[in-house]
Amino acid sequence: MGPTRIVCLTEEPTETLYALGEQDRIVGISGFTVRPSIARREKPKVSAFTSAKIEAILALQPDFAIGFSDIQADIAAELVRRGVEVWISNHRSVDGILDYIRRLGALVGAGDRAARYADDLQRGLDAIAADAAKLPQRPRVYFEEWDDPQITGIRWVAELVRIAGGDDVFPERAMESLAKQRILEDPDEVIRRAPDIILGSWCGKRFRPERVAARRGWDAIPAVRDGQLHEIKSPIILQPGPAALTDGVSEIARIIRAWANGR
Template structure:
């Protein structure tokens, strides 16, 4: 009896429509499977040089994706429901992630690992990220005081932080003043209809991360009625680049979380 080599069943040509799955596949050493990426891919930097850009984020040409002959497309949330529907109709398998929390980010890493047969590496990566979380949490427990934090994801209209950001603020030792809005599914539900509500919640630190454009702290400080906000009066208006805090992948934990922790410790130890 002849032994037949099994036909590979794992995806060989993956299109990633968001940056975080690209980041994970590179971290797992599975980047050769990537056939196309989003034009908004940030991490790792080499991906932008090595991989064809076949889609933006919510817009693009279906034919450009089909041209790279994917056997799996990784998409994100209802924001990409339209292109996911078109791909499925065209006969392409689609896995739609919807990570919204820190735990969801870790689950996404594990799932990507399983999809490409690299489960052990994915579990090791999760363990590394969990160690970062544990270290930051332990250090936060030693802070002499905890800052009240307003995280602004967009300015016109002002939008408060999404769930994983709110959770990381807590892990790093801060108190998200809009934690009550963080679990909302859409950004529209996190719009702050009355900007003076920020004044009433009196944050000690304001962090801006305007996705896709440069943060302007002087504009925040000049908002009508905000001069008495502790963060404005104390000069505690900071920027965290959206690439390291608003992409729900390993970078948010590796870089975004420690950056938050450093801001809070500097403030807590008298720098604010």
């Protein structure tokens, strides 16, 4: 049967459990949750990403809490001290997201459904990759997760860019799990790597392409010269869950396809 009163400290377990038809187990969610939209209307919001309403969570009498990464270590530790069982996942790749979905499904007794769901997501990615393989050219892509300081994209984002038909210009940075390790000490390195497309997803605030284009020396970058600066909304790309593997990668593929076809 598994846990029956789950608090989701981030967005991806909420979206996954709803997709599996197990939403009745959820008693609390992250305030950043937007997918599915019904979750915001019917579930109490008890956490942010780096903070949580511990007393409000305990009042929900959860038997399980699900979070993500070292950034939520303090929240997890406090809940453990207060007697709540906690699972902190730390997946950073496309394969890791698919495995996460399977593991979460198994935890709630929906292992078969989760496996089928993950397989469907993989087939969707395969179809996007097959279409991308037919493009006449591949763009070099710079993904910016934050603007001050400038932070490059995490691993699953770089992998989705590749699936969609592009090549991340900072592949070595993408392998770093922590944001502080993906800070660009020298922003001029973007100029030297000359991306054809710039994708921005500024983690909860609106991407400002005009500010990016106005950076010193960036007018020499092909993406800036050609007006190829695009926002990818953070809810569909910066959470390591189903959104990134569906709407997120589809939006990246649309942008790359338009560039490759000269539109």
